[in-house]
Amino acid sequence: MNKLLILGAGTAGTMAANHLLATLDKSAWSITVVDQDTEHRYQPGYLFIPFWMKPERVVKDRRELLHDGIEFVEAGIAKVHREEREVELVDGRRLSYDWLVIASGTRPDPTLVDGMADGSLWRDKVHEFYTYEGSVALKKSLAEFTEGRILVHIAEMPIKCPVAPLEFAFLVEDHFRKQGIRHKVDITYVTPLDGAFTKPVASKELGGLLKDRSIRLAADFAVERIDNEAQKLVAYDGRELPFDLLVTIPPNVGQQFVMDSGLGNDAGFVPVDKHTLRSVVDERIFVLGDASDIPTSKAGSVAHFAVEEFIDNFIAAVDGRPLPNAFDGHANCFIESGRGQAMLLDFNYDTQPLKGTFPVPVVGPMTLLKPSRANHLGKLAFEQIYWKMLLPGHKLPVSSHMSMAGKRQPKE
Ligand SMILES: Cc1cc2nc3c(=O)[nH]c(=O)nc-3n(C[C@H](O)[C@H](O)[C@H](O)COP(=O)(O)OP(=O)(O)OC[C@H]3O[C@@H](n4cnc5c(N)ncnc54)[C@H](O)[C@@H]3O)c2cc1C
Incomplete structure (x- = not known):
C-alpha cells in the first residue's frame, strides 16, 4: 500500500485530497490528512464579518468536506523527519509516508511588530481581520466607531490575499458613507509598497480609486512599532501616523513545524520549483497553497489552479516519468x-x-x-x-x- 500524507486540511489540502481520491487506485493507496482542528473556515468571509456576514456562516466541519475513503487525523504537526519519511505530531505519534504534500498555509503573526500583540490597544483599537477571532472583535469596534482617524495597514509583504486590505479600505469608506458620517472619518491606506498595489497597471487603477474615495495613501511605510500610549503607527524613517482605529495586517509567516523541519526559508515558506510545486530538496514532497514560496499571490484561486496542474504531475512522479504540467502562477x-x-x-x-x-x-x-x-x-x-x-x-x-x-x- 502506498501512503500519501497531506499536512493541512484547509483550501489546498482538502482540494488535493478529494482530487487524488478520485484519481488514484483505491486498492493501492491510502490518503491521510492531518489538521490541528476540525473547523474549516472560509477565509474570504473574514472580510465581510466586520460589516454584515454572520461569523458562523464561514465555518464547516472539515471531516464532512473530505470524501469517504480519506482518513482524517486531528493533531498538531510538530516536525517532518525527511530521512525516515515520517511526520511527528505534537502528541508524540509518528505517521509514516511514501509521498508528502505540505498544505499548511500561512498565519498572521502579530508578535513580530513591537506594540502590536503585546500592546495595550490590541483587539481594542488595534485590530486585524485575518483570523476568525480578529474579524469578530473588529466588528464590535467598528460598530462603536463614530468619528476619527482610521488606518488600514499592511505590516510587510507577502501576505495572503494581498488585495484584502484594499477591499477593507473601500468597504469601510462605504460603510461610513451609508451611515452619513463619512465626513467625520479620515481614512488612510498604509502600505510598505511604493503604491496601492505591486504591479504598475493595477497600482495606478487602485491608487486612482483610493483617490476618488478620498482615502489617503501612505506608501513606502516600513513599520517600526505601534506606540500604544500616543496611538501612533511609527515607521523606521521617522514618519508617525496617529490613529483612533488601526486595522492592520500583521506579518504573514509559514508554520512553525516547517521552520523546525528545516524546510522553510526565512519567513517559513517552503522553496519549490514554481512550475511543478515540488520541493527543491526532496522529490517525495510537493507543496500546495500558501505554504510554498512561489512568486504569485497567496490565494485560494491560486491553490485551486495549482492543484489542477499538480494532479497529473503527482501521478507522473509516482510512475517515475517527467512531470507533464507547468503551473503558470495563475x-x-x-x-x-x-x-x-x-x-x-x-x-x-x-x-x-x-x-x-x-x-x-x-x-x-x-x-x-x-x-x-x-x-x-x-x-x-x-x-x-x-x-x-x-x-x-x-x-x-x-x-x-x-x-x-x-x-x-x-x-x-
Ligand atoms: C481576509 C481574507 C480574505 C481572503 N479572500 C480571498 C479571496 O477573495 N479569494 C481568494 O482566492 N483567496 C482569498 N483569501 C486567501 C485564501 O483564504 C488562502 O489563500 C487559502 O485559504 C490558502 O489555502 P491553504 O490550504 O494554503 O491554507 P489554509 O486554507 O489556511 O489551510 C492551512 C491548514 O493547515 C493547518 N495547519 C497549519 N499548521 C498546522 C499544524 N502545525 N498542525 C496541524 N495543522 C496545521 C491549518 O489549521 C489549516 O487548516 C483570503 C484570506 C483572508 C485571510
Whole structure:
C-alpha cells in the first residue's frame, strides 16, 4: 500500500485530497490528512464579518468536506523527519509516508511588530481581520466607531490575499458613507509598497480609486512599532501616523513545524520549483497553497489552479516519468470596491494584472480592473462555488492557465 500524507486540511489540502481520491487506485493507496482542528473556515468571509456576514456562516466541519475513503487525523504537526519519511505530531505519534504534500498555509503573526500583540490597544483599537477571532472583535469596534482617524495597514509583504486590505479600505469608506458620517472619518491606506498595489497597471487603477474615495495613501511605510500610549503607527524613517482605529495586517509567516523541519526559508515558506510545486530538496514532497514560496499571490484561486496542474504531475512522479504540467502562477481575484461593486484581477508569473475583459462562459465577460456590479455578484457567488465546487474537486469553467483573451496591453 502506498501512503500519501497531506499536512493541512484547509483550501489546498482538502482540494488535493478529494482530487487524488478520485484519481488514484483505491486498492493501492491510502490518503491521510492531518489538521490541528476540525473547523474549516472560509477565509474570504473574514472580510465581510466586520460589516454584515454572520461569523458562523464561514465555518464547516472539515471531516464532512473530505470524501469517504480519506482518513482524517486531528493533531498538531510538530516536525517532518525527511530521512525516515515520517511526520511527528505534537502528541508524540509518528505517521509514516511514501509521498508528502505540505498544505499548511500561512498565519498572521502579530508578535513580530513591537506594540502590536503585546500592546495595550490590541483587539481594542488595534485590530486585524485575518483570523476568525480578529474579524469578530473588529466588528464590535467598528460598530462603536463614530468619528476619527482610521488606518488600514499592511505590516510587510507577502501576505495572503494581498488585495484584502484594499477591499477593507473601500468597504469601510462605504460603510461610513451609508451611515452619513463619512465626513467625520479620515481614512488612510498604509502600505510598505511604493503604491496601492505591486504591479504598475493595477497600482495606478487602485491608487486612482483610493483617490476618488478620498482615502489617503501612505506608501513606502516600513513599520517600526505601534506606540500604544500616543496611538501612533511609527515607521523606521521617522514618519508617525496617529490613529483612533488601526486595522492592520500583521506579518504573514509559514508554520512553525516547517521552520523546525528545516524546510522553510526565512519567513517559513517552503522553496519549490514554481512550475511543478515540488520541493527543491526532496522529490517525495510537493507543496500546495500558501505554504510554498512561489512568486504569485497567496490565494485560494491560486491553490485551486495549482492543484489542477499538480494532479497529473503527482501521478507522473509516482510512475517515475517527467512531470507533464507547468503551473503558470495563475491568480484570479475579485476586489470589493464598495457601492455594491467589485473589480477583477487576472494575472500570472509573467503577465501583470491588465485592463480589459475576462471571458466567463454563460454569465458573460467580467471587467478587469474596473468596478462593476457583475464582479461584486461574482465575489458573493464565490462562497457557494468554494464549498460546493472547489473543495469537492469539481471542474470550473475557468482554465487553470491564464489566457490573454480580452486583456489590453498598456500603451507604451
Ligand atoms: C481576509 C481574507 C480574505 C481572503 N479572500 C480571498 C479571496 O477573495 N479569494 C481568494 O482566492 N483567496 C482569498 N483569501 C486567501 C485564501 O483564504 C488562502 O489563500 C487559502 O485559504 C490558502 O489555502 P491553504 O490550504 O494554503 O491554507 P489554509 O486554507 O489556511 O489551510 C492551512 C491548514 O493547515 C493547518 N495547519 C497549519 N499548521 C498546522 C499544524 N502545525 N498542525 C496541524 N495543522 C496545521 C491549518 O489549521 C489549516 O487548516 C483570503 C484570506 C483572508 C485571510
